[in-house]
Amino acid sequence: KLNIGVDTIQHGVEGLVYLLTESSKLMASIPFLDFQDSIHVLGFSDELNKSLLQLYLDNRKEIRSILGELAPRLPSYHSLEWRLDVQLATRSLRQQIKTAVTMKLHLNQNEDQTAQVLQTDPATLLHLIQQLEQALGEMKMNHCRRIVRNMK
Amino acid sequence: QRFRFCGDLDCPDWVLAEISTLAKISSVKLKLICAQVLRDLLGEAIEYDKILKLTSDAKLESGDVKATIAVLGFILSSAAKHNVDSESLSSELQQLGLPKEHASGLCRSYEEKQSSLQDRLRACSLRLSQLGSVCWRVDYTLSSSELQEVNEPVVHLTFNVRDRECEKMTAVPVTVSANKFRVLLAELKQAQTLMNTLL
Numbered sequence: 001k002l003n004i005g006v007d008t009i010q011h012g013v014e015g016l017v018y019l020l021t022e023s024s025k026l027m028a029s030i031p032f033l034d035f036q037d038s039i040h041v042l043g044f045s046d047e048l049n050k051s052l053l054q055l056y057l058d059n060r061k062e063i064r065s066i067l068g069e070l071a072p073r074l075p076s077y078h079s080l081e082w083r084l085d086v087q088l089a090t091r092s093l094r095q096q097i098k099t100a101v102t103m104k105l106h107l108n109q110n111e112d113q114t115a116q117v118l119q120t121d122p123a124t125l126l127h128l129i130q131q132l133e134q135a136l137g138e139m140k141m142n143h144c145r146r147i148v149r150n151m152k
Numbered sequence: 153q154r155f156r157f158c159g160d161l162d163c164p165d166w167v168l169a170e171i172s173t174l175a176k177i178s179s180v181k182l183k184l185i186c187a188q189v190l191r192d193l194l195g196e197a198i199e200y201d202k203i204l205k206l207t208s209d210a211k212l213e214s215g216d217v218k219a220t221i222a223v224l225g226f227i228l229s230s231a232a233k234h235n236v237d238s239e240s241l242s243s244e245l246q247q248l249g250l251p252k253e254h255a256s257g258l259c260r261s262y263e264e265k266q267s268s269l270q271d272r273l274r275a276c277s278l279r280l281s282q283l284g285s286v287c288w289r290v291d292y293t294l295s296s297s298e299l300q301e302v303n304e305p306v307v308h309l310t311f312n313v314r315d316r317e318c319e320k321m322t323a324v325p326v327t328v329s330a331n332k333f334r335v336l337l338a339e340l341k342q343a344q345t346l347m348n349t350l351l
Contacts, residue, residue: 081277081278082278083277083278088346089343089346091339091343102280103278104278
């Protein structure tokens with residue numbers, strides 16, 4: 001429809017994509033006016049500059065959220081199945097009472113689902129819970145609070 | 153405030169928030185939606201279009217429809233999980249602000265399916281592997297490269313084990329001599345007697 005070669009259009013699209021992603025990426029260091037100044041250098045018409053600016057402003061939040069998703073990720077928690085068993089007897093020994101908690105930890109990593117099977121006795125489980133609660137408790141300490149406040 | 157259907161814990165905030173959405177649907181339609189949600193919990197296919205039709209009168213947005221299904225799923229499965237009877241469930245839901253007719257309709261659907269729901273939850277519980285079947289064959293060894301006259305019976309067993317993680321059946325073949333097999337059988341019978349004392 002535009003009567004231009006495929007290559008030119010591809011380069012044009014790539015150029016626009018680069019312009020928008022780079023501007024969105026560096027958003028914090030490019031306040032409102034600087035975007036205009038930066039593209040002014042390219043020597044387009046004023047009207048084109050205005051529509052580019054509008055395109056940038058309209059889409060930058062979405063572009064930023066998509067760029068945020070692209071960062072490499074560690075496996076993250078999906079779900080945890082558990083069961084509580086009591087071992088009453090084995091081939092070698094009868095009249096036992098041995099409790100065990102068996103868990104299946106489901107993890108997500110970039111659309112892959114993996115599962116890890118773990119088993120522990122109640123004492124270790126309590127210790128695990130205590131450690132995790134301590135970790136959560138760190139968030140309420142002054143040091144963490146100061147950092148969170150400064151980030152906001 | 154503690155609720156039995158939440159496992160004697162506080163009711164989650166999101167459940168509390170969705171109770172008002174449930175109240176927007178008529179109690180008759182809510183009971184029908186419950187039936188659909190129960191189908192999903194029991195592993196049958198859920199008919200989403202029917203639910204959309206039932207909620208169209210209440211003019212719910214698509215987010216609200218999904219929230220309704222989620223909260224009904226939670227209430228029904230959590231009540232089954234903690235073995236709550238339908239009367240207690242009804243009174244607890246009313247304490248949360250669900251109107252009486254809605255609560256009784258929901259609880260009637262729950263009561264009908266409570267034991268099937270619990271059976272299903274029991275079947276879905278964590279299990280690492282499961283014995284599918286056992287095949288056996290008794291052979292009589294006449295002779296071997298080591299000894300000319302062997303003349304001994306031998307049992308071939310194949311255990312078909314289903315690995316819960318990858319849903320695959322693995323065949324585990326085992327060959328047992330007659331004496332070893334007798335020991336194995338005796339021990340397993342002891343284990344069976346122990347299991348029977350617990351039933």
